[in-house]
Amino acid sequence: MWHGDVMTGTRLADGTLLYQCTIEDDYSRSYAGDIQPRKDARIVVRALIDAILRWKSIPTCFHYDNGGEAKCSLVQTFIRNVAQKCNQTITFIPTQLYHPQGNGKKERAHKDDRRDFWRKNRSKDIKYIQKKFESYLKWRNEKKGHFALKGKPSMTRLQENKKPPRRFTRKQLENLAKVKIAERIVKPLGVVYLLNKIYHVDPKLEGQKVELWETLHGLEVHKEEKIFHLITEYWKKVNDLKS
Numbered sequence: 206m207w208h209g210d211v212m213t214g215t216r217l218a219d220g221t222l223l224y225q226c227t228i229e230d231d232y233s234r235s236y237a238g239d240i241q242p243r244k245d246a247r248i249v250v251r252a253l254i255d256a257i258l259r260w261k262s263i264p265t266c267f268h269y270d271n272g273g274e275a276k277c278s279l280v281q282t283f284i285r286n287v288a289q290k291c292n293q294t295i296t297f298i299p300t301q302l303y304h305p306q307g308n309g310k311k312e313r314a315h316k317d318d319r320r321d322f323w324r325k326n327r328s329k330d331i332k333y334i335q336k337k338f339e340s341y342l343k344w345r346n347e348k349k350g351h352f353a354l355k356g357k358p359s360m361t362r363l364q365e366n367k368k369p370p371r372r373f374t375r376k377q378l379e380n381l382a383k384v385k386i387a388e389r390i391v392k393p394l395g396v397v398y399l400l401n402k403i404y405h406v407d408p409k410l411e412g413q414k415v416e417l418w419e420t421l422h423g424l425e426v427h428k429e430e431k432i433f434h435l436i437t438e439y440w441k442k443v444n445d446l447k448s
Contacts, residue, residue, distance in 0.1 A: 207264040210311035282384040
């Protein structure tokens, strides 16, 4: 079982909050994660990708705090696609409201993160913070109490489940984070409406039905299994809608 949760990090000079999503294995020996300026599905998927690449394994169960960023279609589809690729099942277990059993693991881990990472890094540059976080993950896996396993998952648990190594590239995993969220008829001037927001596609598609796919990089517009557009401002509009 893997355990995941999001915590608030620091605030950038422009007022933007940074969020940290981290994942650890059942024995609290391995640590993976990601830092992003938005708390949405992307940060959970990227943390999972980091864990899969780092540990060359996938979980039997994924336990996550009761946050909407993990219970959405993109994360659920990503988990299902990864499991199918490995001919395995991954059970998603959200923490139940008023029954936070098991969440203490992440609370203790995030307490350490505040002390060992966030209080020591006063930079307001997101690229620098993300780079330092990668070094922090390496230190946490290989030095801080995990040196015996050199940051690897417990072999005992891997042997118990007879799991073979799972070898993916980052691009392969990112391509598995894709979910169809709607079909639309393109309006005049190439206008497409989704969640009360306007998106623009090729005006030549006017009157035709297109599929809208949510991905890590934005909203893909598909027609007859071909990708016509990638709308990169999609996630900004989604988060503006939530604000």
